[in-house]
Amino acid sequence: MKRVMTIQDISCIGKCSLTVALPIISCFGVEAAIVPTAVLSTHTHFSGFTFRDLTEDLDNIKEHWKKEGFKFDTLYSGYLGSERQIEIVRDYFKTFGGEHTYIIVDPVMADNGKLYAGFDDHFPEKMAGLCKEADIILPNLSEAALMLNEPYPGENAAPEVTRKLLKGLTKLVSGIAIITGVTLENGNFGFMGLDAKTGEFFEYGTPKVNYKSHGTGDIFASTFTGALTRGMTCFDSLKLAADYVTRCIKNTYDDPNRVDYAVNFEAELPWLTDRIKLINDTERRTK
Numbered sequence: 589m590k591r592v593m594t595i596q597d598i599s600c601i602g603k604c605s606l607t608v609a610l611p612i613i614s615c616f617g618v619e620a621a622i623v624p625t626a627v628l629s630t631h632t633h634f635s636g637f638t639f640r641d642l643t644e645d646l647d648n649i650k651e652h653w654k655k656e657g658f659k660f661d662t663l664y665s666g667y668l669g670s671e672r673q674i675e676i677v678r679d680y681f682k683t684f685g686g687e688h689t690y691i692i693v694d695p696v697m698a699d700n701g702k703l704y705a706g707f708d709d710h711f712p713e714k715m716a717g718l719c720k721e722a723d724i725i726l727p728n729l730s731e732a733a734l735m736l737n738e739p740y741p742g743e744n745a746a747p748e749v750t751r752k753l754l755k756g757l758t759k760l761v762s763g764i765a766i767i768t769g770v771t772l773e774n775g776n777f778g779f780m781g782l783d784a785k786t787g788e789f790f791e792y793g794t795p796k797v798n799y800k801s802h803g804t805g806d807i808f809a810s811t812f813t814g815a816l817t818r819g820m821t822c823f824d825s826l827k828l829a830a831d832y833v834t835r836c837i838k839n840t841y842d843d844p845n846r847v848d849y850a851v852n853f854e855a856e857l858p859w860l861t862d863r864i865k866l867i868n869d870t871e872r873r874t875k
Contacts, residue, residue: 596666
């Protein structure tokens, strides 16, 4: 069985970070080994949330796993609560990475042009340094602009602006940079990417649903990570992630009892499982 190490916080309520990464990655028949960086009562959209910093546990977890000889097919980091945690995660990458191990960084730190609560102006620079260790990075427009010290272009940034940011990001990552949550030339909403090795741009989008909520970036990154680790191509993994997030958003938009702090990713897990079953059936036929 393939194994993913996912390093991010536990927001007890909020449907983000490890509470989406664990079920979604598991859906792919991939083991999700979790490294919790902090425990929050809710995600940072709420005021007055509690925050239990687990930085002091991270080195001990790493050393124990190293002693046990655990191996990982993918290392995937999300929300990190401090600059110190970024440095520790960099060491995780060096310890457990390898020629046949994907390193994926979702530099979770900002939205709508603003850093999340608890981060200072130096944080984007530190996160940019972590991205240099990755094969694939998945920032949104806010995070891309902050890491490059560029002005925030707004949610509806023109495609040429997104492409300019991607060119800047490929100075941080030698593999593939993807910016999520972008508007494409045909008006669809999705992702745009650039392969630093080939210089090729690629994109995919779906009709935009005028409903914005928290956690969709984590759902996208976790779905992408599970699919890529399972053996799908990078683009097919990204496309599946975009389609799944769109279904989650539509499901929430249509739900009269929806909460306002997250999307109904759970309700669409059967759809995701059906897509994965098709992958399994194809593999059986080709063996």
